[in-house]
Amino acid sequence: MSAPLSLGIDIGGTFTDLVIHDPRDGRAIIWKESTTPDDPARGALEGTRRVLAKAGVKSEQVGRVVHATTLFTNALIERKGAKTGLLTTAGFADVLEIARERKYELYDLFIEMPKPLVPRPWRREARERLAPDGSVEIALDVEAALAEVGELVEQGVESLAICFLHSYANPVHERAIAAAVAERFQNLSISLSSDIAPEIREYQRASTTVANAYIRPLAEIYLERLEKALSMSGIPGGLFLMLSNGGLTHVSEAKRAPVQLLESGPAAGALAGAWFGRNAGLERVLAFDMGGTTAKLALVDDGEPLVAYGFEAAREKRFLRGSGLPIMIATVELIEIGAGGGSIARKSDLGTLQVGPESSGAQPGPACYGRGGMEATVTDADLALGYLNADFFLGGAMKIDRAATEAALGGLATALGVGHDRAGFGVHDVVNENMAGAARVAIAERGRIPAEYALLATGGAGPVHAWNVARKLGVTRVVCPPGAGAGSTIGMLMAPARVDRVASFSAPLAGADFGQAEAIFAAQEKESLDVLRPTGADASGRVVRRLADMRYIGQGSEVTVAMPSPLTEAGVRTAFEAAYKALFARTPPGAAIQFVALRLSVSAPMPGAGGKIELPRHPRAQALKGTRAVFFADAGKMLPTNVYDRYALEAGVIVQGPAVFEEDESTFVVGPGATARLLPDGSILAEVV
């Protein structure tokens, strides 16, 4: 192959992570470039130049580029998308603004709800009506609707969302008006709810469709520009985009429905967790990524990250459910917690120690950065406890102000009325409890128990905290993969191509028309393969998942169940009851079951997606870097602890805890009683024996 290399680019808020990877021998080189928010493509291209230079390879050798970005999420948060209009069924233009009518905060009289992405003057109505079964009750008045759209275009609207009542059951009117609009207004971008999120519940469907319309012109320009620039820089390979569902797609699908890309970065992170978990032979993994301001948790069962079919974007209050815009798109399920290295520790109003969600951010940062931060943060506590190395912070790139840390922790200890040492470990312990609590709820929501999982730690702070979080959860195995700081990017390199489709199928299980259901699945599979084919994925190796959203008649939320093949009433019933029991421990007596929607996902391996990762190794003789005092709660004191350079340790080496494993971006800490083993892929697996 003339261009065997893969390039991963993950544009985050602060850094753009790049990895160049040779799937033939697994050789990988990582580079971190500062993100250029005014024009993210610029930083990506500069980073590309640098990572190629660092790896000593030429752009002609890059056979594909995989990409994740927070650009579109940021456009929603900052309300910097296109001028967007909305066309609805007559009588329902205000549904987008009336929303769910529910508060996300009960005790705040001054509450603010998220503003709709389309202001009222740009929400227009069409005369048409479908019945719940999709049959036409009032024919579409095309001319009147075109006149409404014409006014919007005159007012500068660039992108139009169309969301008619019951269109999930029959797209006929949405498609008819879209065709007429496309013909008359050729520069207008159009997004149909029956195409983007064909699911019942008009507000959520409209919200998703509008979000797509809002970011679509931006996505079209950005992706075209990036594709062109990569090609100009001499890279012959195609550009692939990471989707929120944990799979890749090609540029034209991303341009059609960019709302699928909102969670691309975090999805890649979960995928990396899944991949390293599989390498380590672990079935169930709790991927735990802890950075500067937040921690993210993702559950991986049977080697695959769990996917949910809805999430919230652009929350008014980042950690408050219900404060964002609902987006009904297949998305790797992530729990975000306000817990990171920069989380600030304070005495709460009730006199207890509170850690986060407020963060010191990049400026001033933790007290130890010496940039004027006066309050103690998690990083300060980690430093005082010996988990972090003051002389090797960010690989020695940052000078640490120990005195500032001591002063901040001292102030906190005085405020709390506890000893200095107690305050330091208290901060570490409380932030761990916050994360463990979120993990417990997330795991319980699926009817599972934490002990079945292994913790896989990434991010700057994840490996520092993982061992103690695991102990709180009763988890006995902790994995720290190589390149833990660039995990997301590595995940993208391993990602398959993936397509998710959903169709409404409202029918009681008893007497359901399985012929119709099979026909829907067949159509979904064909459509998915049509999308998949241009990615160059190996369709012969595809995995097809046939799922159904089902519930007991009368319930309002659904359980997504894997469908047997062929479909039979008894087979589906067994599958549903088993899934229901797994979640809720029992099934209600005597209740009837119904279908709500059918889902199909196809994933297929990408050529060039590697089987292993080999980061540059350090000389074996330098493995033991030295010894330092590190605090462990079991011992109740600082213990002299060996410090290793993880890239100098060879596969198969066994290290007894307590131990510290350092790399530039992070530090993996394991306690007394741990047995840590170097795995062939460079991961460290620590177990309580």
Place this chain on the structure above:
Amino acid sequence: MAHTFDAIELELLWRRLISLVDEAAAAMVRTSFSTLVRESYDFSCVVTDASGQSLVQASESIPSFIGTLPETVKHFLRFFPPDQLQPGDVLITNDIWLGTGHLPDITLAKPIFRGGKLIAFSATTAHAPDIGGKIRSPEPREVFEEGLQIPPMKMIAAGKTDETLVAIIRKNVRTPDQTMGDLYAQIVALDLMEDRLLILMENYALPDLTDLAREIQGRCETAMRAAIRELPDGTYHSELKTDGIMETPITLRLKLTIKGDEIAMDFAGTDAQVDRAINCALCYTTAMAMYGVKVCTSPNLPNNEGSFRPISLSAPPGCIVNPQFPAPGGSRMLIGHYVPMLVFGCLGQIVPERVMAACGSPMWGMNQSGVRDDGKGGGKPYANMFFYNGGMGGNTQRDGVTCLSWPSNVSSTSIEISEHIAPLRFHHKKLRPDSGGSGRHRGGLGQEILIESRSDTPIAVSFLAERTIFPAFGIEGGNDGAPGELHINGRKTDPKKQYVLNKGDTVSLGTPGGGGHGDPKMRPEPELAADIAAGYVTDRAAYCG
């Protein structure tokens, strides 16, 4: 020797308690049949100490249950003293005076033992899909018409389910599978709280919860007392009128006294109870009054017994906020949702910056029931309740939010779902222009919903609808919001009665707008212009006039 907890240990234990009730709440949301539980979180989970004093409550609990649920546990203890409780018991009641003020809310509680000693209760209240009786409306004259009453009893005794009770419940409700299914969902939550609590106590070697409860409740009590102490001492009065029944308004009166670090509330002078189901049992009145005080004094304080200890409340027996048996109370929110506003009327005199203008609440709703014709002279009965909300009042910082549930937190039902489960067709659901009271900060807008029956069989409908006579008032110079409106076939209609819809009949509900805050002339021109451009306001002169 009492155990003491330092600032760190206490935070760790507290976090664990919060996570265990939230875990139970998550399990309930996913297993429940009731739309109100699943989509509106019309339920709560709580852990109390052995005496029924609450320690921790699920984060998303609605305000009413935060006040009522621990009280119900204390009532259980009166009926079943500790020596009559054993492991594996589950207690049940929906008594409106001991519970939440109306029958659909069923409370279950489970005593938790450690080392053979009663150390705690896990408890839940949830709104059942149906409880039998007349469909929910203000019409019933006595509680007997409102459905099945379950006195405090053991649904499960030492692990053995009372099948007689189950059979009686099943026979008396329209949706036996769903109502029972929800009770089992509540039991899952009770078991989960018990399990997690015992693990936590094992981890931290706590023999019982006495010391921890004292610490947690004590800190919240101290914080609440400190917040009250900041308020000037004095006695403050407020009064407001509700639409009432049969065009006879009902007057609510409150005297609120602040003395040192305590607040006493007295509803003397409030009108008498009525023979319609809008009576608001004292448990619900108390919960709503506490909520009103809390949002103005210490909105971020965790909910437990301690937060409410410095606040006392009294209401003369027989008045509409303390009705006596057998007064009906199915629609008690039609009085109860006014109570926080009454509290604001008092506290607004001393901390005007912390209150808002009146909201377009109580919440609105339309209840329908009927029988789906099976073509054989029979059919399957059904009942649905759809909710809609008015606008919130303006406040010192910003405009009131448009169409938002307050003080409750019940979301509106999706139109597409509504049309799937009921033989109805919706013609519109739109904002009501000019319904927000004008002011420096405008009231939130109400909405208008037009619904048509498509049913071949008659549909009985009744409503929750208030502020059709007395609008949500403005404060600090702001104007009133638009009153609510109910029309059947275009004719203005008394919302407190039950009606029958035949095919083609229409119902129009117009929820009230919120009151404005501050002088409308002070509204900056760009904000007014934006309102006019959006059509929230159509008449500039009327807005400022």
